[in-house]
Amino acid sequence: MSPGLALTDPVVVAERVSKAFGAVQALQSVTMNLYAGQVTALVGDNGAGKTTLVKVLAGAHSCDEGALLLHGRPVTLRSPSDARSLGIETIYQDLAIAPDLDVVSNLYLCREITRRLWPRGPRVLDRSKMADGAETALRDLEINIPSLKVPMRYLSGGQRQAVAVARGAMWARTVVMLDEPTAALGVTERQHVLDLILRVKRRGLAVLLVSHSLPEVFEVADNIVVLRHSRKVAELRSAATTMDEVVGFMTGSKQ
Amino acid sequence: MTVPGPTAHPSAVSARRLRLTEDASTLLWQLAAVAVLFTVFGVLGTNFWSRGNWLNTATFGSTILILALGETLVILTAGIDLSIAALMGLSGVVAGLYLARWAPSSDSVQVAVTVAIGIATGAATGFLNGFIVTVLDITPFIATLGMLGAATGIVLVLTNGISVTVPDSLAPIGNSVWFGWIPVQVAAAVGCAIGVYCLLHYTTFGMYTYAIGSDAEAARRMGIKTTRHLIKVYALAGALAGVAGVLTVAQFTVASPNFGGENALLNAIAACVIGGISLFGGRGKVSGTVIGTVVVASAVTGLVLMGVTSYWQTVFIGIVIVVSVYLQRLQQSQVWKLRFQLARVGSELRRARHVSS
Numbered sequence: 071m072s073p074g075l076a077l078t079d080p081v082v083v084a085e086r087v088s089k090a091f092g093a094v095q096a097l098q099s100v101t102m103n104l105y106a107g108q109v110t111a112l113v114g115d116n117g118a119g120k121t122t123l124v125k126v127l128a129g130a131h132s133c134d135e136g137a138l139l140l141h142g143r144p145v146t147l148r149s150p151s152d153a154r155s156l157g158i159e160t161i162y163q164d165l166a167i168a169p170d171l172d173v174v175s176n177l178y179l180c181r182e183i184t185r186r187l188w189p190r191g192p193r194v195l196d197r198s199k200m201a202d203g204a205e206t207a208l209r210d211l212e213i214n215i216p217s218l219k220v221p222m223r224y225l226s227g228g229q230r231q232a233v234a235v236a237r238g239a240m241w242a243r244t245v246v247m248l249d250e251p252t253a254a255l256g257v258t259e260r261q262h263v264l265d266l267i268l269r270v271k272r273r274g275l276a277v278l279l280v281s282h283s284l285p286e287v288f289e290v291a292d293n294i295v296v297l298r299h300s301r302k303v304a305e306l307r308s309a310a311t312t313m314d315e316v317v318g319f320m321t322g323s324k325q
Numbered sequence: 326m327t328v329p330g331p332t333a334h335p336s337a338v339s340a341r342r343l344r345l346t347e348d349a350s351t352l353l354w355q356l357a358a359v360a361v362l363f364t365v366f367g368v369l370g371t372n373f374w375s376r377g378n379w380l381n382t383a384t385f386g387s388t389i390l391i392l393a394l395g396e397t398l399v400i401l402t403a404g405i406d407l408s409i410a411a412l413m414g415l416s417g418v419v420a421g422l423y424l425a426r427w428a429p430s431s432d433s434v435q436v437a438v439t440v441a442i443g444i445a446t447g448a449a450t451g452f453l454n455g456f457i458v459t460v461l462d463i464t465p466f467i468a469t470l471g472m473l474g475a476a477t478g479i480v481l482v483l484t485n486g487i488s489v490t491v492p493d494s495l496a497p498i499g500n501s502v503w504f505g506w507i508p509v510q511v512a513a514a515v516g517c518a519i520g521v522y523c524l525l526h527y528t529t530f531g532m533y534t535y536a537i538g539s540d541a542e543a544a545r546r547m548g549i550k551t552t553r554h555l556i557k558v559y560a561l562a563g564a565l566a567g568v569a570g571v572l573t574v575a576q577f578t579v580a581s582p583n584f585g586g587e588n589a590l591l592n593a594i595a596a597c598v599i600g601g602i603s604l605f606g607g608r609g610k611v612s613g614t615v616i617g618t619v620v621v622a623s624a625v626t627g628l629v630l631m632g633v634t635s636y637w638q639t640v641f642i643g644i645v646i647v648v649s650v651y652l653q654r655l656q657q658s659q660v661w662k663l664r665f666q667l668a669r670v671g672s673e674l675r676r677a678r679h680v681s682s
């Protein structure tokens with residue numbers, strides 16, 4: 071473990087992960103630890119391998135070499151649903167919600183609560199139970215949505231992203247990964263999502279944040295992992311580093 | 326207690342009211358269209374308000390409705406099924422030929438088998454549509470256009486282009502009129518409409534259908550097995566076409582190669598479009614499809630009663646399709662798209678500034 075990092079055991083370890091797409095080496099022996107109750111930011115220039123690493127952890131890509139450890143035990147993720155069943159939730163920047171469904175449905179999609187119409191009868195959606203659950207989940211995360219029964223397309227970009235994050239937080243048991251969650255948002259909305267990330271972290275979940283914005287990274291992250299040219303070049307404690315140093319690692323002016 | 330929360334947004338506060346307004350205005354427009362049509366036909370058409378015309382229109386409209394319900398499911402997933410009318414023809418002819426030529430007898434057991442064969446033919450060909458659209462990844466337009474051609478051709482091969490008379494034992498399924506006012510087709514169509522409504526609103530199947538039509542990639546990432554679901558949707562649309570096919574053959578006690586004509590396709594799509602089922606997927610209700618069917622069916626029979634030659638019907642329906650899509654676009658997108666575009670441009674600008682700083 072790199073010096074200066076927290077001395078608790080990591081909940082997720084990506085160990086010496088390599089991934090190639092044809093002749094292009096996307097990840098080369100990258101090792102990264104994620105800790106419960108801490109935000110780890112993954113930074114690096116475009117093409118550094120951030121999204122590939124997230125997708126490996128999300129089960130969307132398999133890794134060519136290396137191992138993933140969850141609570142110290144090796145796991146194999148064959149599909150995104152494998153990752154989900156292990157409590158790993160991913161929130162993609164643009165593809166996180168179904169705009170024509172209402173907030174409740176979006177939070178519960180693929181994890182619907184159903185009830186039988188009569189014993190052994192057909193299963194129908196239990197909307198009132200889901201509405202109660204959704205209300206509680208959003209209240210716990212201090213997310214304020216005027217109505218949970220309108221299609222998501224009527225909500226603002228920030229509210230939509232908040233619902234997407236809430237969906238992740240609601241179902242994650244170990245890790246929430248956010249791929250540039252604030253990229254399409256305005257200044258105020260960005261701040262609300264950052265606050266939301268901190269609330270998710272306080273629940274004891276490990277958070278992985280992919281971001282291009284260093285001010286935002288320094289605002290919420292405990293640890294910073296820097297990728298450059300598909301390799302990990304630095305693993306820093308954000309309290310013990312500066313923006314200049316991180317930029318140095320990202321651009322290669324600092325080794 | 327409503328404290329303005331951390332993510333409160335001025336536009337979203339009235340989101341609920343806005344949706345209600347939009348839904349209400351859509352419904353209002355549709356009902357107004359029905360009222361205008363009924364008034365015009367009532368005044369200009371002789372016997373528009375007669376039992377005879379009701380039976381005519383209702384029987385005709387029921388077939389359209391059953392096809393339109395299947396088309397609604399497909400369009401909600403942001404697809405289109407151009408083959409449903411052809412599948413109706415194919416299912417009807419296969420069922421009719423079975424009873425006329427291949428069945429050991431024409432008793433009520435064989436009639437039941439005939440009905441099952443008709444629906445199964447529709448479901449199987451619909452399944453094939455779904456397979457081609459998802460596994461072979463051919464756009465729905467082309468996949469179902471190919472199926473339209475294939476099904477139409479198979480009908481001609483099977484019948485040699487000649488109508489085949491079907492035993493009378495099938496007639497009760499297509500000719501009964503209950504209590505003097507309710508043709509059996511109406512009962513079947515209402516049953517199908519209630520079934521599709523329940524499926525869309527009370528089950529996970531409906532939720533997945535809207536989710537896929539909303540954003541197929543997002544739906545996949547959220548864990549929906551989109552391939553499997555789309556195959557089910559196309560198969561169900563095919564099965565409904567099978568129901569319509571059996572009803573049509575039973576009504577005329579003839580398996581005709583002309584049942585799957587383009588008019589039926591045109592009418593079914595018109596019913597969906599007039600009913601506000603968005604061709605982009607994800608938006609629309611069964612109630613809309615029902616109202617759309619009422620408009621199409623009463624327009625067709627109403628024009629006949631007004632003495633307009635039947636050749637003009639398709640011209641009218643064609644124009645109505647284009648006009649109602651245009652009106653939909655005016656109503657939905659103009660206001661909202663513009664707003665979202667402005668918001669997006671604004672946030673892109675802010676983002677660019679943020680990155681460069």
